[in-house]
Amino acid sequence: MDAESLVRLVTQLQAQVRELQAQTPPRSRLDITLKEPKPTSDTPYDGRNKQLLRPFLAQCESTFALQGSRFQSEKVKILFIGQHLTGQPGSWYSANYLEKLSTNPDLFQDVAAFTQQLRKAWGDPDLARSAQRRLETLKQRGRPASAYLTDFEEIMHDTGYKDYCIDSILSTWVRRGGQGFACTDRPTGYPSSSILPHTPRG
Known part of the structure; x- marks a missing residue:
């Protein structure tokens, strides 16, 4: 291969490399995050033992803290808690919250208000x-x-x-x-x- 052909080949390869680089955006620093610790499996709450509501909510709070990048909004936290409610508490959550997700999104803006209602409905009354x-x-x-x-x-x-x-x-x-x-x-x-x-x- 003569020098002129070699130059053309190098030029073509450089053009291909630039094209590939344009198609693949560079990773920003925000994309490079530390791997967060994985929480233990979350035990659902079925309402049969009202004394278990507080440790259940504490378990959820620990999950939110350990997986901070996943739980950055109040809505996601409420949906997570609701996902782990079973039995009658699960039915209560579906009727009062989940079925109103699209029509009344304000219900999912305050996790503290949600847990307060959860305690009132399914916690120990005294x-x-x-x-x-x-x-x-x-x-x-x-x-x-x-x-x-x-x-x-x-x-x-x-x-x-x-x-x-x-x-x-x-x-x-x-x-x-x-x-x-x-x-x-x-x-x-x-x-x-x-x-x-x-x-x-x-």
Whole structure:
């Protein structure tokens, strides 16, 4: 191949390369994202155990945080939560939200308002009273103190950390002589450092 033919071949190849480059847009920095951690499988909520609504919503919030690029709008978050509602809560969601997606899109603009309605319809109607009953039957039963305190803190969260509730439950435990709490002093709030699980002597 003479020099002139070689030049023509190179010119043709360069033209083909430019054409291919024009057809394939360069990747921007926005296209290069870190791979987000994959959340664990989301357990649906069927409404049969109303105490499971709060951990269900917490699980959804964790998914939103872990997969931030996928859940950037309130609408997507509401649709995700609704997708994981089954049984009667699922029917409630379909009738009150999903079927109105095209006619009333404002329903999908505020995930906080949606979860508030979900709690009102399918959560515990008297969460504080239910939490107090759970506290009255709470025992350590050979479990680690950390697990016992975790349950206590979770239940107390549902009561609103009211002082009268703490005093009532402490008195009940002392009277019945079961597993209880040893307090270094009468608590005026909820100082976790002053409340420790123990087994009463005698």
